[in-house]
Amino acid sequence: MALRSRGGWWPALCIGTASIILAVYLLLVTSNWIYLGWHDTLYFFSKSRMWERFWLTVWTATVSTSLSLLIGIPAGYALSRFRFPCCYLVASIIDLPIVVSPAVVGAFLFGITTRFPFDWISEYYGIYIGRNVYGVLLVQFTVTAAFCARLMKASFDMIPTRFEAVSHSLGASPLRTFFKVLLPMAKNGIIASMIVVWARAAAEWEGLMLFVGATEGKTDIMPFAIYLDWNGGMMGWVTSMSIVCILMAVSAISAVKIIGGRSNVW
Amino acid sequence: MKIIKSLVVLMVVSSFFLLTQAYGEEKRILFHAGLGQRSALNEIKGIFEKRNPDIKVNFSYKGSGYFIADITRSKQGDLFMPGEEFYLMQAVERGFLTDYDPKTDIPAYFVTVIITPKGNPKNIKKIEDFARPGVRVGLGNPRSCAIGIWHQKTFKKAGIWDKVKENATMSAKCIPELGNATQHRAIDATIVWATTAVLYLRDVEIIPIEHKYRGIIRLPVGVLKFARYREEAQKLMDFILSEEGRAIFHKHAYAVNSVIPVDKQGFCLDGITDQDMGYLVNAAKAVKDASYPVTEKTVGDLAGEVLRQKKSTRAGD
Numbered sequence: 036m037a038l039r040s041r042g043g044w045w046p047a048l049c050i051g052t053a054s055i056i057l058a059v060y061l062l063l064v065t066s067n068w069i070y071l072g073w074h075d076t077l078y079f080f081s082k083s084r085m086w087e088r089f090w091l092t093v094w095t096a097t098v099s100t101s102l103s104l105l106i107g108i109p110a111g112y113a114l115s116r117f118r119f120p121c122c123y124l125v126a127s128i129i130d131l132p133i134v135v136s137p138a139v140v141g142a143f144l145f146g147i148t149t150r151f152p153f154d155w156i157s158e159y160y161g162i163y164i165g166r167n168v169y170g171v172l173l174v175q176f177t178v179t180a181a182f183c184a185r186l187m188k189a190s191f192d193m194i195p196t197r198f199e200a201v202s203h204s205l206g207a208s209p210l211r212t213f214f215k216v217l218l219p220m221a222k223n224g225i226i227a228s229m230i231v232v233w234a235r236a237a238a239e240w241e242g243l244m245l246f247v248g249a250t251e252g253k254t255d256i257m258p259f260a261i262y263l264d265w266n267g268g269m270m271g272w273v274t275s276m277s278i279v280c281i282l283m284a285v286s287a288i289s290a291v292k293i294i295g296g297r298s299n300v301w
Numbered sequence: 302m303k304i305i306k307s308l309v310v311l312m313v314v315s316s317f318f319l320l321t322q323a324y325g326e327e328k329r330i331l332f333h334a335g336l337g338q339r340s341a342l343n344e345i346k347g348i349f350e351k352r353n354p355d356i357k358v359n360f361s362y363k364g365s366g367y368f369i370a371d372i373t374r375s376k377q378g379d380l381f382m383p384g385e386e387f388y389l390m391q392a393v394e395r396g397f398l399t400d401y402d403p404k405t406d407i408p409a410y411f412v413t414v415i416i417t418p419k420g421n422p423k424n425i426k427k428i429e430d431f432a433r434p435g436v437r438v439g440l441g442n443p444r445s446c447a448i449g450i451w452h453q454k455t456f457k458k459a460g461i462w463d464k465v466k467e468n469a470t471m472s473a474k475c476i477p478e479l480g481n482a483t484q485h486r487a488i489d490a491t492i493v494w495a496t497t498a499v500l501y502l503r504d505v506e507i508i509p510i511e512h513k514y515r516g517i518i519r520l521p522v523g524v525l526k527f528a529r530y531r532e533e534a535q536k537l538m539d540f541i542l543s544e545e546g547r548a549i550f551h552k553h554a555y556a557v558n559s560v561i562p563v564d565k566q567g568f569c570l571d572g573i574t575d576q577d578m579g580y581l582v583n584a585a586k587a588v589k590d591a592s593y594p595v596t597e598k599t600v601g602d603l604a605g606e607v608l609r610q611k612k613s614t615r616a617g618d
Binding site: 070071072074075078079145146149154157166167248249250251253263265266267268269270271274 | 331336339340343359360361362363371374375376377475477478480481484497500501612613614615
C-alpha cells in the first residue's frame with residue numbers, strides 16, 4: 036500500500052530497513068531456539084525451577100513497580116504542574132538513574148548500607164540489609180522510582196491544563212480535580228509507563244550483582260539467574276530462560292497495545 | 302478505571318508475597334563462596350539443611366577476586382571459601398580470619414587440565430603447543446580470578462610465557478568465561494580446573510597435563526571473624542571437611558586425596574591424580590558417545606555428572 040504511493044523508492048527503502056531490523060531480531064530468537072532444540076525446550080520449560088524463578092521475577096517487579104508508582108505519580112504531577120524553587124535541579128537529579136548505569140546504583144547502595152546508621156541497625160537487630168529479597172526490591176525500586184516519576188511527568192505534560200482550570204472554576208478542590216479529571220485522562224499514559232517501569236525492574240541485574248549477590252531460590256530473578264547459569268556452563272538454562280524473558284517482554288508490550296495505553300513512549 | 306482497580310488488586314496480592322518472605326527465627330549462615338564451587342556446595346547445602354532443619358545456608362557466589370572488597374566493606378559473612386588459598390590469605394592478612402590452619406582446612410583440590418573445542422582443531426597435546434603461532438589461547442586475568450595466576454605460573458615454568466601472551470585472544474574475569482569461550486569455539490585452547498572442564502563434557506575435549514606442569518590448587522575454607530553464627534558455621538565447615546563432604550567434592554571432579562605431593566610452586570610431583578584424570582577423559586567420551594559404558598570403572602565418581610549432562614543436549618540439571 037505504502038509502496039504504491041508517490042515516489043516509491045523512499046518508502047520502499049524505509050520499509051526495507053524496518054524489515055531488516057525485524058529479520059535480525061527474529062534471527063536472534065530463532066537461532067537460539069534452534070540451538071536449544073525442541074526436546075530441550077520441553078525439558079527445561081517443564082522444570083519447576085524455571086517457573087519459581089519466573090514467579091520471583093514477576094512478583095518482585097510488581098511490588099517495586101507499585102512502590103515506584105506511589106512515589107512516581109505525585110512526583111510526576113508536581114514536576115509537571117508546579118513551579119517551585121530548584122525544580123529544574125530536582126528534574127535533572129531525577130533523570131540521573133536513567134543515565135547512570137545500574138551498577139553505580141548497586142555500588143552506592145552497598146556503600147550506604149555499610150555506614151552509619153545502617154550498619155548499626157543491621158548489627159543491633161541482626162538483620163542483613165541486602166543479600167535477601169528486600170535487597171532485590173531496594174535495587175529495583177531505586178533504579179525505577181526516578182524513571183517512573185520521569186514517565187509520569189511526561190504523561191501529565193500531555194494533558195492540557197485547560198481541563199483542570201475548568202474543573203477549578205466549577206468549584207472542585209485540587210484533590211478532587213486530580214482524582215476525577217487528571218488521573219482518568221492520564222490513565223493510558225500511566226498504564227503504558229507502568230509496564231515500561233515493570234519491564235525495567237524485571238530486567239535489572241547489574242545493581243543486584245554488586246549489592247545483593249546470588250542466593251539460589253531467593254534472589255535469583257531471571258536476568259541474574261541467566262548470569263549465574265552462564266557461569267555454571269549450563270547453556271540450556273541460559274538459552275531457555277532468555278527465551279522466557281523475550282516472551283515476557285513481548286507479552287508486556289502486547290498488553291500495552293491491547294489495553295490501549297498510549298503515551299509519548301509509544 | 303476498572304483496569305486500574307484490578308491492577309491495584311494485583312499489587313496488593315503481590316505485596317502479600319513480600320510478607321511470606323519475611324524471615325522467621327531460623328539461623329541463616331552467609332557463605333561467601335567462589336562461583337566455581339557452586340555445583341558441589343549446592344549439593345552439600347541440600348544435605349546439611351536436611352540434617353539441621355533450623356539452619357539455612359545463604360550463598361553469595363562471586364568470582365574469587367571480588368570477595369575482599371565485599372568483606373572489607375560490609376564486614377558480613379560467616380564462612381569463606383574462595384577458589385584459591387591466595388585469596389583466603391588476603392583475608393587472613395587483614396585479620397578477617399583468625400584460626401585458619403593450612404594443614405587441616407583444605408577439603409579438596411583443583412587440578413589443572415587443558416581443554417579445547419570439540420575435535421581439538423589445533424591438535425593441542427601438551428603445554429608447549431600453546432606457544433605455536435596461530436593458536437588462539439584464552440587466559441584469565443590474574444587480578445580477578447585464580448586461574449589467571451596459574452596460567453602465568455605454568456607458562457613461565459615452561460618458558461613460553463611471552464609467546465603465549467602474544468597468542469592470547471581473551472582475558473577472562475572468571476574461569477567459566479574460559480569454558481564458555483571454548484564451548485563456542487572462540488578460543489582454541491586454555492587451561493582450566495578439572496571441576497570447570499567437567500561442566501562442558503559434551504562440547505570440549507579434555508587433555509590431562511603432564512606431571513611437572515599439572516597444578517594442584519589448595520581449596521581452603523574458613524570461619525570469618527565477624528561470623529554471627531559461629532557455632533553453626535563451624536558445624537557446616539566440619540561437614541565440608543568430613544569424609545562425606547569430600548566425597549561430594551569428588552563427584553564434581555575435585556581431587557580429594559588427603560596428601561598430594563607437590564613442589565614449592567604447587568605443581569604435581571607424582572601420578573596420584575592420574576586416575577581422576579583418566580575418569581575425566583572417559584567422562585567426556587561417555588557424554589559424547591551414547592554407547593560408551595557409564596560405570597564405576599570407567600568414570601568413577603563422575604557418573605552423576607555424566608548422567609546429568611546426558612539428560613539434555615544443552616547442559617542443565
